[in-house]
Structures are given as C-alpha cells and as structure tokens.
Amino acid sequence: MISVRNPTFPTLALLSVAGDISIEQDALNAVRSPDLAGLSLIEYQIMMLARAGIQRFLIEVENIDGSLIALADRCRLRKLTVDFVRTGADILRHMDAEERIWVQSGQLYVQLGLIETLLKCTENFIATIDGRDENHAFERIDINTRWAGVSVVGYDAVVMLRDLPEDWSIISSLLRQSLLAKVPFRPLSQQHVQNGTLTVLTGAQDFSELNRQILRRRVGNRAGYIETYVFGPIFARIVPLIWQSPTAVTVTKCASPIIALLAVALGFGNFATAACVAALLSIAANALRLTVTDDPDGSDHLQSLSVVTWALIILAMFGSVYVTSSYNDNGLFAAFAVAALAYLADKMVIMGWSKQILHSPASLASLAVIGSASAGITAALQWLMVLQLTVLIIASMQRNADEQASH
Numbered sequence: 296m297i298s299v300r301n302p303t304f305p306t307l308a309l310l311s312v313a314g315d316i317s318i319e320q321d322a323l324n325a326v327r328s329p330d331l332a333g334l335s336l337i338e339y340q341i342m343m344l345a346r347a348g349i350q351r352f353l354i355e356v357e358n359i360d361g362s363l364i365a366l367a368d369r370c371r372l373r374k375l376t377v378d379f380v381r382t383g384a385d386i387l388r389h390m391d392a393e394e395r396i397w398v399q400s401g402q403l404y405v406q407l408g409l410i411e412t413l414l415k416c417t418e419n420f421i422a423t424i425d426g427r428d429e430n431h432a433f434e435r436i437d438i439n440t441r442w443a444g445v446s447v448v449g450y451d452a453v454v455m456l457r458d459l460p461e462d463w464s465i466i467s468s469l470l471r472q473s474l475l476a477k478v479p480f481r482p483l484s485q486q487h488v489q490n491g492t493l494t495v496l497t498g499a500q501d502f503s504e505l506n507r508q509i510l511r512r513r514v515g516n517r518a519g520y521i522e523t524y525v526f527g528p529i530f531a532r533i534v535p536l537i538w539q540s541p542t543a544v545t546v547t548k549c550a551s552p553i554i555a556l557l558a559v560a561l562g563f564g565n566f567a568t569a570a571c572v573a574a575l576l577s578i579a580a581n582a583l584r585l586t587v588t589d590d591p592d593g594s595d596h597l598q599s600l601s602v603v604t605w606a607l608i609i610l611a612m613f614g615s616v617y618v619t620s621s622y623n624d625n626g627l628f629a630a631f632a633v634a635a636l637a638y639l640a641d642k643m644v645i646m647g648w649s650k651q652i653l654h655s656p657a658s659l660a661s662l663a664v665i666g667s668a669s670a671g672i673t674a675a676l677q678w679l680m681v682l683q684l685t686v687l688i689i690a691s692m693q694r695n696a697d698e699q700a701s702h
Contacts, residue, residue, distance in 0.1 A: 303395050305414060305447055308344050309386065311355040311401040311466050312337055312363070330502045331404070332509050333538035333587060338366055340399065341375065347410045349397060351376040353386055355465045383456025383465060392450045395419065400434070400466055403444035404505055406492040413445060413481075420481035421446045421473055430488060432495035434467075436474065443483050443493060448473055510534055513586045519655025526579060526657065530586045537587050544587060551581035555607035562614035567672035568664065570615045574608045575660040582657070609634050612663075615672045626673035633659075633676050636683040649690035653683065 331339045341352055352370070356363065356379045367377040380386050390396065397414070399405065413422065422443035424430050433441040448469065455472045456465060487493040491508045494501065514527045537543040558573035581604050612634065616626030640653035652658055659679060666675025 303393055304348065305395040305397045306349055307351045307353065307390065307394055308341075308349045308397040308399065309353045309355065309380075309466065309469075310337060310340055310399050311464075313355045313357045313401070313464065331496075332506060332589070333541070333544045335362075335366070336402065336404075336496065336502075338369070340403075340405075341366075341370060341377070343405065343407050343410060344397065344399075345373065345375055346407060347414055349414075350374070351378075351389070353378055353380045353389055353396075355380055357381070380465065381461050383453060383459040383468070386453050386465065387450075387457055390450050390453060395447055395449050396453065398446040398448060398466060398469060400442070400444035400495075402496045404491075404494045404496055405445060409483075409487060409492050413447070416447065416481065419446075419448050419452070419473075419478050421470070421478050423480045423482050424485060424488060424493075425482075427485070430485075432497055434470075440480070442470060443487075444495065446470065446473060446478070448478060452476065452478070506535065506538070509589075510586070513589055517582065518650050519658050520651050521657035521661055522582060522655060523651075526582050530583060534583070534586055547580070547584050547587045551577050551584055551601070551604045552607060554580055555604050555611065558611035559607055559614060562611040563618055565618045567615040567619050568667040570611050571660060571664040571667045571672070571675075574611055575657060575664055577604055577608060578656045578660055612676070615667075616676060619672050626676060629673065629676035629680050632680045633683065636680065636687070640683065640687065645690055647690075647693075649686050649693075652686050653690075659683075 330336055334342065337354065344352070352375065354363070354377060359379050363379065367379075370377045378389055380389075386396075413420075421436075422445040423436065423440050424433060424443045426435065426437075426439045426441055430441050433444060435441050446469070452469060452473055455476075456468055459465065459468055483493065491505065494505060496502055496505065510531060514530055517523065517527075537547055554573055554577040558570045558577060561567075561573055562570035581601065609630075612630050613627065616630050617624075620626050637653075637656070637659060643653075645653055662679055662682070663672075663675050666672075666678055669675075670678075
C-alpha cells in the first residue's frame with residue numbers, strides 16, 4: 296500500500312529529457328538550446344525547483360551527451376546535484392526510504408509560486424486539471440481528468456518500478472502505478488492554465504509566448520519612474536536578444552560591478568558628475584541583470600542591488616564628496632544621510648508615488664547627476680537628503696490620514 300501522508304519536505308526531483316523516437320531529438324535540443332529566458336528548458340526547470348528548496352535532481356534520459364554533462368557541471372557550481380537515470384532501479388539508488396520525490400513531466404513549465412505552494416503539501420498527491428478541450432496538451436487520466444504534469448510520491452511508489460524495463464518511460468509508469476495505488480488527486484484551478492502559470496510547451500510558438508510572459512513579469516515587478524518608463528521599454532527590446540547568446544548573458548552578469556568600479560575611480564579622480572553618471576549606468580546594468588537572469592538575490596525585491604554593487608556605488612559617492620571638498624569632511628554627512636535614508640526607505644512599506652521615488656535607486660541617481668552638474672556634488676546630496684526626508688514625512692502623514700479615515 297502506497298503511503299499518502301508524509302511531512303518530509305521533498306528535496307529530490309525527477310525530471311525528463313527522454314521521449315519516444317519522434318520527439319527524442321526535440322528533447323535533446325531542449326537541453327542544448329537557450330529557449331527559455333536564456334536557458335534550456337531542463338535547466339530552467341532545475342533553477343526554479345532549486346529556488347523552491349530542492350537540491351538534488353534525477354533526469355530521465357535515453358542517451359547522455361556532452362550538453363547533459365555540461366548541464367550537470369553548471370549545476371554543481373551552484374551546489375546542486377544532478378544524476379541521470381534510465382530505470383526505476385536507478386532512482387532507488389538515490390532515494391532513502393523516508394524520502395518523497397517531486398515528479399515533473401518533460402515539457403512542462405511551472406511558475407515558482409505554484410511550485411512553492413505544492414511543495415508545502417504534506418500529503419503525496421497527483422496534481423490534476425479537468426478534461427476540457429483546451430487542456431489537450433496535458434496527459435489524460437480519464438474522461439474528465441488530465442494530469443497536470445506534477446506529482447509528489449514516496450519511496451514505496453518508486454519501489455514498484457524496480458523491475459521496469461530500460462526502454463519504458465519512468466515518469467509515465469510512475470504515474471500509472473500511483474493511479475493504481477489510489478494516490479489522491481489534487482485538482483488545480485483552470486486559472487493556472489489560462490494565465491500561463493502551468494504550461495505544456497509543444498513548439499516554438501509556446502516558447503516565444505512564455506518568454507514574453509516572463510519578460511513582462513520581470514519588467515513589471517519593479518518600482519520607480521525611471522525603472523518603469525525608461526528602463527522597462529528598453530529592456531523589453533534588448534533582453535530577448537541577450538537571451539539568445541550565452542556570452543551576452545555572462546557579460547550582463549558582470550557589467551554592473553565593473554561599471555561601479557569605474558564610478559569609484561571617477562569619484563576619487565575628482566570627476567563627481569561623471570561618477571554619478573557611472574553610478575546610474577551601474578544601477579541600470581544591475582536592473583538589466585535581474586531582468587535577464589532573475590537571480591535569487593533579487594527574487595524578493597527585483598529593484599535591490601547586489602551587495603557588491605551597492606558598496607561600490609556608496610564608496611564612489613563618498614569619494615566624490617571627499618575629494619571635491621579638498622579632503623575635508625564637508626559633504627560626508629550628506630553622503631551618509633542619503634545612503635542611510637535610501638537603505639531605511641527600502642525596508643519600509645511605502646505605497647504610491649512616494650514608493651516610485653524612494654524605492655528607485657535610478658531616480659535618486661538621476662537627481663544626483665542633475666544636481667552635481669548644476670550645483671556640485673555636495674549641494675546635490677544635501678538637497679537629495681532634504682527630498683528623501685520630505686517624501687518620507689508626506690508619505691507618513693498620508694498613511695496616518697488613511698488609517699484614521701478607515702476607522
């Protein structure tokens with residue numbers, strides 16, 4: 296009897312690049328080509344599951360080629376384990392008796408939020424959607440039900456596959472065994488299919504549409520007037536081109552701290568306005584990186600800069616005011632106040648127009664550029680500090696007025 300309830304959080308996932316002869320080449324191409332947000336589909340699946348807490352991956356394969364080995368090596372650099380399996384017995388060698396395993400069908404995209412929701416379930420399950428015609432890409436279970444492409448099962452379900460022949464599909468066989476053992480269904484809302492949270496990718500058009508959806512979400516999840524109305528339209532045009540080139544993706548990851556280093560050099564070289572421009576470009580490059588790669592350090596606040604970039608930009612700001620004021624401490628107070636207020640405001644819950652200013656490093660950097668060019672870096676930072684405080688006070692007054700009105 297297959298167990299149903301098991302509170303153990305799944306840290307192992309079974310994915311697939313195997314298929315019948317007619318789609319085998321497409322599956323291998325899905326490993327080699329950057330079809331989804333600059334990654335192959337299988338690598339994107341791994342990255343999403345890793346962000347949800349899964350660290351070990353088993354990939355069902357028919358043949359292991361160089362691209363799969365390279366994938367395993369890249370994952371190892373991220374402290375993830377990737378092994379390849381052909382039979383149910385292979386899976387058992389990587390599982391403990393108390394473990395549960397996340398099972399995901401080959402050509403399936405699942406958005407991170409849905410993955411995290413499903414992983415919280417303490418019972419084994421087979422995720423399902425209804426049998427309507429628009430769900431035809433999902434595997435049918437019965438006349439009214441289709442498999443949503445995701446299951447969580449225990450060791451005892453996998454044991455049933457230990458004698459499975461090598462040329463049989465592991466994932467399909469595991470689904471059939473789970474159905475026979477009456478592992479409970481977990482129906483998912485049709486809304487997941489309609490809004491693209493759950494999608495079977497069957498061709499180039501599906502990949503293209505999903506890329507547009509991912510790009511819209513990443514661009515739309517940031518605050519700030521500059522980020523929204525300047526960076527957004529530019530990124531919407533250039534990010535799809537960057538995704539097509541692994542070299543361009545790598546350059547994008549490195550650009551922000553390199554430009555921030557240039558800002559430091561310019562600041563200490565007494566080129567304050569140029570340093571402010573370089574800081575703005577570094578902020579733009581970091582926003583581009585987060586749009587291209589959706590790195591985990593920006594997953595909660597896509598507008599957040601990496602620690603290294605922040606540190607370099609702040610150093611450039613301090614260097615600029617220190618050199619400009621002939622190595623006196625004039626302006627250092629303003630520089631400290633601007634940095635401190637920006638940090639504190641980023642940790643506050645701020646809504647509306649004030650958020651568009653205070654949660655926008657690009658907007659603050661743009662004002663610093665204008666102020667430095669017209670009045671000098673020290674005066675620019677002093678007025679920027681006044682602006683931050685003024686916006687914080689107005690935002691606080693508005694919030695108190697709203698709370699009083701609600702009572």
